[in-house]
Amino acid sequence: MGTTVAEVALKALSGGLLVLVFAALSKILKPERFAGVFSAAPSVALGSLAVTLVFSGTKDLTAIGSGMAVGAVAFVVYCVATAPLVRRFGAWQGSAGALLIWATVAAAGYAVVLS
Template sequence: MSEYVIRFLVGGAVVSAFSMLGDVLKPKSFAGLFGAAPSVALATLGIAIHQHGAVYAGAQSHSMMVGAIALVVYSILVCQLLMRAGMRALPATIVSIVVWLGAAFGLWAIAGGQA
C-alpha cells in the first residue's frame, strides 16, 4: 500500500474523530480547529514512527511544537497590527511572516537545532 493511501486513510479517520469531538464541544467553531492540523500531524507522526522509528518521530514532534509556538506569535502579532495599529492586511502579514520566521528559527536554535 502506498504511503499516500495510508496517509489518506489514517488522516481521514483522525479527521473524523476530531470532528466528532469538536461537534460535542462548545462553541461549534472548535470542530474546524480540531479537524485539520491535529489529524495531519498524527498521521505524519504515525508514518514516521513506522518508517523511521520513534527517535526520528520525536524530532519531528519537537519541530511541530516549535512551529506551533511560532504560529501563535505570528497570529497574535497579526491581530495586534490589524486591530490596534490599524494596518492593512497585506503589510501586517508580511511584517508578521518575518517575525514568524525569526521566532521559529530562534526557538529551533534555542532547542539546540534538534527540534
C-alpha cells in the same frame, strides 16, 4: 521509492481518518464552533506521527515532534502579532510584519531545537 509513496499515502489516509474522528467528537462536544480547531491540525499531526513511528521509529519521531512544537509556537506568536500590526499598518504591511515575526520565531526555535 515505493516506501516513500506508501508512507505519504498512509499519512494522508490516517490524517483523513483522524479528521473524521475529531469532527465527530467535536459534534458531540459543545460549543460546535471548535470543530475546525479539533479536526484540523491535531488529527493531521497525530496521523503523521503514527505513520512516521511505523516507518522510521522513535528517532525520527522525536525530531518531527520537536519541529511541530516549534512550528506551533511560531504560529501562535504570528496570530497574536497579526491583529495589532494590521490595525496599525494596514493589511499588506501588517501581514508582512507578522510574517517576518513568524519567520524569526521559527528560525530561532529551530536553531534551539537543532543545537
